[in-house]
Amino acid sequence: MSAKVYFSRTISPEKVLELYKMVDKKLPGNVAIKLHSGEKGNQNFLGPDFWKPVIDYVGGTVVECNTAYEGQRNTTEKHKKLLEEHGWSKYFNVDLLDAEGPDLKLEYPSGKRIKENYVGKNITNYDSMLVLSHFKGHPMGGYGGALKQLSIGVASSFGKAYIHGAGVPENKWTSDHDSFLESMADAAGTVVDYFKGNIIYVNVMKNMSVDCDCCSEAEDPCIEDIGVLASLDPIAIDKACLDLIYNSSDEGRKHLIERIESRNGAHIIEASSNLKFGSNDYELINIDNIK
Secondary structure (H helix, E strand, C coil), rough: CEEEEEEEECCHHHHHHHHHHHHHHCCCEEEECCCCCCCCCCCCCCHHHHHHHHHHHCCCEECCCCCCCCCCCCCCCHHHHHHHHCCHHCCCCCCECCCCCCCCECCCCCCCCCCCCEEEEHHCCCCCEEEEEEEEECCCEEEEHHHHHHHHHHHHHHHHHHHHHHCCCCCCCCHHHHHHHHHHHHHHHHHHHHHCCCEEEEECCCCCCCCCCCCCCCCCCCCCCCCEECCCCHHHHHHHHHHHCCCCCCCCCCCHHHHHCCCCCHHHHHHHHCCCCCCCEEEEEEECCCC
C-alpha cells in the first residue's frame, strides 16, 4: 500500500500547520519536536518564527542534540547559548537530549551496519515525535531531510560519531561512504521503533542550498522554493522531495542534483526501504487541487 504524502506549493507557517493537520494523527503524550536549530553563521535555516504556529498547536518540546564536529553546538554550554541567540528558548521549551550523560543505547538487531544507536537519555521523557525538516543539500549525506533528522539529528554527540564511522567512532570522517549512509538508515530505524510509529514528518523545501544548516559558511540557495510536504512515512516523504527536485524546471536543480548524486544521497532511501520501517512507494496528494 502506498504511503500518503500531502503536498502544497504554498510555503508559509500557516501552510505547515495545515499540512500537519491533513495527516490526521494524534501524537500521544509528551511530544518531542525535532528540528535543526541552525549553526552560528548559517543564513538558510528556518527559524522559530517560521515553525511557531505548528509547535504552538502541538504543544511539545523542541529537542536537539550536541554535534560531533567543532562549532558552536558541540558542547552543552555553547549549544544552549546559541539556542538562545537564535530565539528558540524565547518561544519554546527546549531540551538538549544529551545535555548530560549517559547516553541511551537503542538496540537494533536488524541493522545492516550498526546493531545499536546512541541517543540522548532525555528521549525517555517523550512518547511521540514531530520531525520538522528543512529539506536541502548536505556536504556528506548529499541531502538532508526526515531520515537525517531521525538518525544523525536524534543521535547524541557520541552517537553521531558512531553513525559516521559505521560503528567505529574513531573513523567518523574516514569510513566508507555507503556504509555511513547505511548506518544512518539503521539509526533512523531505531528511532522509529522506539516511538512505535508515533511520529509525524513535515519537510519544507525552501532556502535549498547544497549545504546543510550545520554549515557556518553555506552557499546561498541554488533552486527555487518548491513547497511543504507532510506524511507518516519518513522514507516516502524524502523520496517525494527528491522526485520534486528532479522534476523541477529550475536550472538551479542541476547544482543540487550534482551534490546529491556525488554523495550517492539516494542510497539512504534504498537502505531504509530494505529495513522496512517505511516505503519509497507513495501517493503525492496535492492539497492545492482540493476544492
